Amino acid sequence: MDKQIIDFINGLVEKCAANPALADKKEDLEAYFYRLMIETLIDNLTEDQVNQIKDMDLKSPEAQEKMMLFSAQIPGFIFILDEKLQTDAENIAKSGRIPS
Amino acid sequence: MAEGINEARANRYAARAASVTGAGNLGAQAENVADDQNVGSTEARPQAQVEDAGYHEMPDGTKILDGEMNKLTSGRAPQTERRAENEKKTHKPDYDYYFEGDDLLQRTFRNQIENVRRRMPDVKGLGISFIEHGKANWKWILGTTVVGTAVSTAAKIALVSAGAEAAVVAAGLAAVIGAGKGGATEARNIIKERVVALEKARDESEAESLRRYNEGSLNLPTRLEELSQNERVFSDKIRLKEQLKNLNKEDWKKIGVTAGIGAGYGFVGFMAGVGVSQLAEFVGVGKIFSSIGEYFKGLKAIGVSVPDVAGPTGSLGAGGSTGAEAPTQVATATAVASVTEVPTVQPSPTELPATSTPEPTHTVTALPSNTPTPPPSPTATSIPLSPTPTQEPLPTFADKTTPTALPPSPTPIPPTPTPEPVVSVPTPDAEISVPQAEVEAPTFEPPVEAVVTPSVDVPSAEVPVEAPVEAPSGESPTIIELANDQKIEIPDDAPKWLQDANSVDGEYMQAVQAEVGKNFQPWVEESMNKMLAENPGLDKIAQDNLRNHMLHILESHANEVFDSNLQNALSDPSVNTSNLDLQTIKDSSHEALIKWFETDGSKALFDGGKDLLSVHEHVYSASAEFAALNLSLPVPEGQTFADWINSNYQIDINHLDKPHLDGLDVFIASNYDTLAKDFVTSYPDTPLPVHFGEIRYLLELAETGDADALNRLKGMFAGRAVLGDKLNITETITSGRAADVIKNIREFMKGLNG
Numbered sequence: 001m002d003k004q005i006i007d008f009i010n011g012l013v014e015k016c017a018a019n020p021a022l023a024d025k026k027e028d029l030e031a032y033f034y035r036l037m038i039e040t041l042i043d044n045l046t047e048d049q050v051n052q053i054k055d056m057d058l059k060s061p062e063a064q065e066k067m068m069l070f071s072a073q074i075p076g077f078i079f080i081l082d083e084k085l086q087t088d089a090e091n092i093a094k095s096g097r098i099p100s
Numbered sequence: 101m102a103e104g105i106n107e108a109r110a111n112r113y114a115a116r117a118a119s120v121t122g123a124g125n126l127g128a129q130a131e132n133v134a135d136d137q138n139v140g141s142t143e144a145r146p147q148a149q150v151e152d153a154g155y156h157e158m159p160d161g162t163k164i165l166d167g168e169m170n171k172l173t174s175g176r177a178p179q180t181e182r183r184a185e186n187e188k189k190t191h192k193p194d195y196d197y198y199f200e201g202d203d204l205l206q207r208t209f210r211n212q213i214e215n216v217r218r219r220m221p222d223v224k225g226l227g228i229s230f231i232e233h234g235k236a237n238w239k240w241i242l243g244t245t246v247v248g249t250a251v252s253t254a255a256k257i258a259l260v261s262a263g264a265e266a267a268v269v270a271a272g273l274a275a276v277i278g279a280g281k282g283g284a285t286e287a288r289n290i291i292k293e294r295v296v297a298l299e300k301a302r303d304e305s306e307a308e309s310l311r312r313y314n315e316g317s318l319n320l321p322t323r324l325e326e327l328s329q330n331e332r333v334f335s336d337k338i339r340l341k342e343q344l345k346n347l348n349k350e351d352w353k354k355i356g357v358t359a360g361i362g363a364g365y366g367f368v369g370f371m372a373g374v375g376v377s378q379l380a381e382f383v384g385v386g387k388i389f390s391s392i393g394e395y396f397k398g399l400k401a402i403g404v405s406v407p408d409v410a411g412p413t414g415s416l417g418a419g420g421s422t423g424a425e426a427p428t429q430v431a432t433a434t435a436v437a438s439v440t441e442v443p444t445v446q447p448s449p450t451e452l453p454a455t456s457t458p459e460p461t462h463t464v465t466a467l468p469s470n471t472p473t474p475p476p477s478p479t480a481t482s483i484p485l486s487p488t489p490t491q492e493p494l495p496t497f498a499d500k501t502t503p504t505a506l507p508p509s510p511t512p513i514p515p516t517p518t519p520e521p522v523v524s525v526p527t528p529d530a531e532i533s534v535p536q537a538e539v540e541a542p543t544f545e546p547p548v549e550a551v552v553t554p555s556v557d558v559p560s561a562e563v564p565v566e567a568p569v570e571a572p573s574g575e576s577p578t579i580i581e582l583a584n585d586q587k588i589e590i591p592d593d594a595p596k597w598l599q600d601a602n603s604v605d606g607e608y609m610q611a612v613q614a615e616v617g618k619n620f621q622p623w624v625e626e627s628m629n630k631m632l633a634e635n636p637g638l639d640k641i642a643q644d645n646l647r648n649h650m651l652h653i654l655e656s657h658a659n660e661v662f663d664s665n666l667q668n669a670l671s672d673p674s675v676n677t678s679n680l681d682l683q684t685i686k687d688s689s690h691e692a693l694i695k696w697f698e699t700d701g702s703k704a705l706f707d708g709g710k711d712l713l714s715v716h717e718h719v720y721s722a723s724a725e726f727a728a729l730n731l732s733l734p735v736p737e738g739q740t741f742a743d744w745i746n747s748n749y750q751i752d753i754n755h756l757d758k759p760h761l762d763g764l765d766v767f768i769a770s771n772y773d774t775l776a777k778d779f780v781t782s783y784p785d786t787p788l789p790v791h792f793g794e795i796r797y798l799l800e801l802a803e804t805g806d807a808d809a810l811n812r813l814k815g816m817f818a819g820r821a822v823l824g825d826k827l828n829i830t831e832t833i834t835s836g837r838a839a840d841v842i843k844n845i846r847e848f849m850k851g852l853n854g
Binding site: 002005006008030031035036037039041042043045047050051054057058059064067068069070071072073077078081 | 333336339340343345349351352353354355363
């Protein structure tokens with residue numbers, strides 16, 4: 001499934017890069033969207049889930065496994081993720097600016 | 101699959117998820133399934149062979165397969181029996197409902213269906229979904245058929261989650277059923293409603309905390325602890341994001357993909373669990389869904405049983421069960437225990453109908469325009485630092501701090517007068533000094549006696565208006581406007597100072613300013629010194645406002661006097677306009693000004709200054725509270741939170757109306773994450789104060805007249821100093837504007853209570 005996700009993000013990147021101001025910032029756009037995915041996940045974690053990973057190194061395999069698990073647990077998370085990404089992509093495409 | 105995580109592992113995670121989310125045995129069972137998959141169970145998946153089997157008709161006409169009825173009402177049938185039953189089961193195409201029984205999970209599911217029906221009364225296709233797919237899927241989930249694939253395991257997660265998050269499941273159903281006719285939008289909306297409801301529940305919990313606090317059954321430390329609990333989680337999230345920020349792009353991609361995969365599994369499982377009838381249409385919702393659609397196709401390609409994707413337009417069942425029981429999030433052991441015993445990963449290609457899932461195009465679909473306002477997202481990256489664009493520009497504080505009671509100055513004057521004369525005008529009266537006794541700076545005690553005789557020597561009222569009326573030939577005439585709103589046409593041969601009489605930079609206006617600066621500036625400064633001696637806490641803004649207030653009054657009156665004398669001169673037929681000397685006007689005006697000051701002027705200044713100082717006293721009082729309230733927030737370097745509010749959102753002191761509160765609310769909401777993040781960064785060991793969320797929420801409620809919210813808001817402001825002490829907040833704030841925010845809220849509350 002990772003390919004589909006990567007393709008999806010690439011689609012968002014291309015959409016944003018249609019704005020001339022972002023044409024040469026595809027790498028930054030890609031990074032932004034992936035980070036946004038993670039931040040959106042963090043935003044939607046429950047207290048218990050937060051407690052499980054708050055002291056972890058996010059780069060560790062354990063943390064990533066947890067995050068994958070949590071992503072599957074959060075009801076409707078794909079809806080949330082989809083909307084967040086799409087909304088941000090639209091805003092970026094319009095503004096020509098990548099949020100910091 | 102992401103690096104290091106294969107699908108079998110994902111299944112295991114999913115199984116754990118089921119356990120974590122309260123599935124009890126179901127979760128453990130799912131984990132067993134994952135294990136089964138890992139060991140490569142090859143048990144064939146029983147098919148729902150189509151053979152006629154009797155069905156039970158419920159009083160409401162609902163038709164339920166007899167076998168299912170037995171199974172669902174009397175506990176799980178032995179596996180072999182069940183398998184045999186499955187193999188011979190069939191269904192009628194006109195079933196309304198497939199499910200019935202006492203099983204909690206089942207009832208939960210049915211109630212969720214009813215939720216969808218209530219929300220989307222015009223939805224057709226629910227019946228067909230369950231007729232055509234629901235049976236197999238439901239059995240599948242309950243373990244009566246096949247479990248043992250990634251999808252089935254994830255389905256457990258989704259369904260278990262559904263028990264706890266009924267509305268979200270309903271949303272999914274809505275999305276499934278209503279796809280192609282706005283269902284996706286509906287799904288989004290329902291999910292948002294769910295999120296809002298969760299937030300509301302949290303806030304209601306806090307309201308209960310306040311109630312107990314007000315009753316005295318909850319002491320302040322305990323209450324603060326309770327209120328901070330949610331914020332502590334938020335603080336942890338902020339710290340996680342901070343850690344995330346320090347990773348590199350590759351890390352982000354790796355973790356992001358992992359999260360996406362998890363979301364995908366949840367989605368796939370969810371869709372499988374509820375009975376996907378319109379996956380193909382649903383794919384159009386967004387590209388992630390396209391990806392999931394692809395994933396579905398991929399699963400089919402490898403023989404994993406995936407719900408049929410037939411459209412809803414077949415034989416539609418109307419449905420109609422009331423589903424009265426409340427959803428329950430715990431599956432019964434009866435339902436659970438059946439799962440592990442029928443693991444199989446053997447595909448049954450004949451069960452895989454052709455999918456009409458369109459190819460993903462990776463185009464970004466437009467968001468529905470009618471989506472409700474989402475709750476404030478604590479995602480720092482997307483929060484605008486500027487005020488909401490929907491807010492109309494508001495007056496600046498500078499606008500409001502100019503006392504509105506002042507007589508309007510018809511002639512433009514600079515807001516800050518030049519203290520020293522800037523025009524070299526002969527001033528024969530320069531040596532005139534105002535009698536000390538007459539112009540002594542006020543002490544801001546209540547006026548002992550009112551100077552009631554308005555003997556101001558301002559002759560403008562008696563001066564007839566004699567503005568020339570003949571239109572000159574050639575160039576358009578120069579017209580000046582006087583303080584009394586009279587317009588006078590100035591001849592072409594008039595001196596330049598007269599032609600420029602309305603110009604701020606002209607000699608005439610500068611002479612007015614010089615008159616004030618020369619004769620009254622010392623008095624103003626002396627008054628200021630006395631005020632400061634009596635009010636040592638007066639800050640710079642207050643001082644400037646007070647000084648400008650006095651000078652503004654002086655200038656306004658000086659302008660009236662000058663204009664009056666100018667009008668007299670212009671109306672005097674003996675005066676040759678072309679030779680009219682500015683000094684003549686100054687001379688006549690000077691004496692009138694001194695006389696005015698000795699009589700009415702000083703009182704006006706006294707009263708005005710006193711009023712203004714009163715405002716500032718109020719501001720100071722509020723400022724102290726505001727400091728305790730907000731200064732724990734390390735907003736951008738060099739600024740206080742109040743500065744930040746002021747720079748991003750101008751509060752009008754003269755308006756206590758709802759739009760301003762709305763604006764403040766929006767500001768806090770839209771900046772909540774940033775504010776909180778800054779706090780967490782600077783005070784890592786201090787729980788995030790509850791202020792912002794409370795303020796935002798309580799303002800919303802208070803505006804609807806909610807008494808509890810009002811009380812809570814009051815308590816917040818009244819008790820914040822205590823909290824401030826608790827948090828060791830020692831900073832102070834000097835911005836009067838920020839304090840005005842508090843004043844506005846206070847006045848607002850007072851108005852509502854009144």
